[in-house]
Each structure stands twice: as structure tokens, then as C-alpha cells.
Amino acid sequence: MKPSPPAPPSRDIDPVSLRLFLAALEEGSLARAAARENIVPSAVSKRMSEMEDAFGVPLLERGVKGVQPTPAGDALAAHVRRVLEDMDRMHRDMAGFATGVRGHIRLAVSFAALSGDLPAQIQSFRRANPQIDISLEEDTTQTAFRALLEGQADVAAGSDFGHEGLQVFPFGHCELAAVVPGRHLLADRETLGYAQLLPFEQIELNRDNGISSVFDQAARAAGMTRRISARVSSHETICLLVSRGMGVAVVPHYLKPRLAHLDIRFIPLEGPWSSTPLCIAVRDPETLSPAARALLAHLGVLGN
Secondary structure, three states: OOOOOOOOHHHHOHHHHHHHHHHHHHHHOOOHHHOOOOOOHHHHHHHHHHHHHOOOOOEEEEEOEEEEHHHHHHHHHHHHHHHHHHHHHEEEHHHHHHHOOOOOOEEEEEEEEHHHHHHHHHHHHHHHHHOEEEEEEOOHHHHHHHHHHHHOOOOOEEOOOOOOOOOEEEEEEEEEEEEHHHOOOOOOOOEHHHHHHHOEEEEOOOOHHHHHHHHHHHHHHHOOOOEEEEEEHHHHHHHHHHHHHOOOOEHHHHOOHHHHHHHEEEEEEHHHHHHEEEEEEEEHHHOOOOOHHHHHOOOOOOOO
């Protein structure tokens, strides 16, 4: 008996079929998917059957009430969404070269990363490349890196820790300072070691704050335990509570001029905890868009 010919390879499935498959899942009906995509229902049904033949598994359960994904269909849907998102981004990038608007960069940054030259360098990049749009979201370092890992950002900048799975490039330091009330026991010191803050209650960020784990390590190294009196949403609130005597804290030193109206003292930290190293992070330099590569080249962390 002559063997039947092999199923066509799945690489022959075109983007139209992928979009129709996703439309069928979202609409729960081949007819509604056809109407949404301006195609006759019989063509949608034929393409779905061809996809099932290509993969060798049923993807849709067909019933009187419409269609539902099989377990294989659910798994395929996640791949299809990523493929279509990448294709849409590809078309946007290529259209940008044709129209002069050459891309869009999603930049996730931590508060600490904004303490140095990064804002000025972003502005100079924008002036030099007005055809490239940059959207910037500020959050904690760990949230910025997570956005990068999950594909919600193209480039991230933050403190140089907690970046497993990412490619990182050193990008300076964020100088840190102890903040104490104006009449505190330590207020007259010119510099402080972090261990000198440990006898006092501390205030820190309540968000996904990676620097907290660094100071936990510092406390253990000193044979002590940190006591946290409050966790709040911003460095400005931290300093406000310090001024009201609720504790001491560690914040980026560059906040000092902005908060000069508060009765607090900024005292530079000394020793290994005097600053936190910063980095620029990407998932894979080889897969960066031309716009993102241009930004990293402008920042001096990646060659053209």
C-alpha cells in the first residue's frame, strides 16, 4: 500500500492563517472571525483545517455554539500572539525607515538610574534622532528588569543586581547618602558608615526594592538586624518622614537640593555601601531593533 504523503511542514503556515486562528479563538466562532477579517467563512474553515493537518493535532473543538481551543490550540495561541507582535513590530520598524520615523524605544528605568547622566543623554539622543520616539517608565530596578524579561520594555536601566537572564553593561554609579533629622545624634557627622545607622529605626520604599536586600546583607555582615519603622511609596516621602522623626534612611544623594526645605541632613555614606553600581540591560543585543542599538551606541555601551 502506497504511504500517504507527509503533512506540509508547519513553516508553510502564513501570517493570514495565524491571524484567522487567533480571531476564531477571540470571537468563539469561525463565522464571526470571518466577518471580522473580511473573508468568507468557508475560507476560514479551510485554513483552520490546513493548520491542523500541518501540526498533526486538532486545534479547535467545533460545536453548535461555536469553537473552543483544544489544549494544543491554547498552547499554539501563545506562540501566535508573540509571532504576530514581532511581525507587527517588524513592519513598524521597516515603515519607519521609509517614512523617516525610524522606530520606537520602550525604556524602563529605576529612580537610581535617573540620578546621573542618563536623563541628559536621553535628551541629547532625542535631539540627534528626532525620528526615534522614546517612551520612559520609571519604577524600581527589579520591576524595570522584569518588564524587560517579559517583553514589555526594549531597554532597562537600574542598579547592577538581580538581572539574571539579561545582558548588562556598566553605566556609572548612584551616590548614596544617609538621611537623618536635623537634630539627630548623627546630624553633625561629615560621613557615615552604613553600620552606624543600624541602631536606629529605618524607613525604606515599599515597592519591589532590590537595594533593601543589599542593606540586609550589610546588616548581617555587621552582626545586626535592620529595624524598619515604615515602608512608603517614594524617596520624597521617606525624607518627609525622616524630618518628622520617624527614623533614618538611605536615599540617592542627588535628592539633597530638591529637599532643602526639610529639616534633615544628607550625610554621604562611606565604605562599600557609599554608592550602588548602575547598568544598562537588554535581553539580547543581537535582537535589538536598529533604534535601540542606536540608543545604546549613543550611551557608549554598545558599538555601532
